Every structure is written in structure tokens, then in C-alpha cells.
Amino acid sequence: MQSRVRREQYTRAKEDIFVRTSISEAPRHTVEGNDKKHARLNLIADLLSGIPYEEVLHEGLTLPGRVFDPHYKVAPCRRSFMCRRSIDFERSPRCGHSVKCIKG
Numbered sequence: 001m002q003s004r005v006r007r008e009q010y011t012r013a014k015e016d017i018f019v020r021t022s023i024s025e026a027p028r029h030t031v032e033g034n035d036k037k038h039a040r041l042n043l044i045a046d047l048l049s050g051i052p053y054e055e056v057l058h059e060g061l062t063l064p065g066r067v068f069d070p071h072y073k074v075a076p077c078r079r080s081f082m083c084r085r086s087i088d089f090e091r092s093p094r095c096g097h098s099v100k101c102i103k104g
Contacts, residue, residue: 003010022028033039 018028018030031039031043033042
């Protein structure tokens with residue numbers, strides 16, 4: 001349990017490394033956060049906000065209608081497919097479970 005005893009020493013060493021290695025061309029930044037997911041999302045949002053962005057206009061796209069064959073039956077899941085349970089998906093046409101089937 002020496003890591004708990006030396007926590008303050010480790011923290012001081014980390015802060016010293018940050019001070020010594022942070023230069024104007026490559027400054028170091030720390031992200032404070034108890035929730036890693038939110039901290040990472042905030043970091044990504046901050047990084048993206050520093051990139052200049054201009055809207056790109058695209059021409060409109062018209063898709064043709066879908067063709068439906070009532071005689072076609074989707075094959076059931078095979079071992080090469082991995083099923084992930086999710087409440088967001090309807091019953092899978094491959095296996096009939098309330099899952100999303102993806103190629104695994």
C-alpha cells in the first residue's frame with residue numbers, strides 16, 4: 001500500500017513533469033473530471049471548437065424507391081454474426097430476437 005502513502009509525492013512529481021515539459025509550442029492541458037465519459041466529451045468539444053469550420057453546401061439527392069420482394073426470406077443468424085441486445089431495436093429479421101445482429 002505504498003502507493004497510498006506516497007500519493008502526495010506522486011502528485012507533486014506529476015505536476016513537476018507538467019511544468020518542465022509544457023512549452024509554448026506544445027502546452028500541456030489537464031482535464032479535471034470525476035466522470036471520464038463527460039470529461040472526454042468536453043475535451044473533444046473543446047478541441048473541435050478550435051478548428052475553423054465552414055458549412056459545405058451539397059446538391060440535393062433523390063433516392064429511388066425501395067423494391068420489396070414478399071417471397072424473400074432473410075436467413076437466420078449464423079455463428080459468424082454476433083448479437084447485441086438493445087431496447088432500441090425491433091425484432092431482428094435474422095433470428096427473431098429483440099436484438100441488432102452485426103457481422104462479428
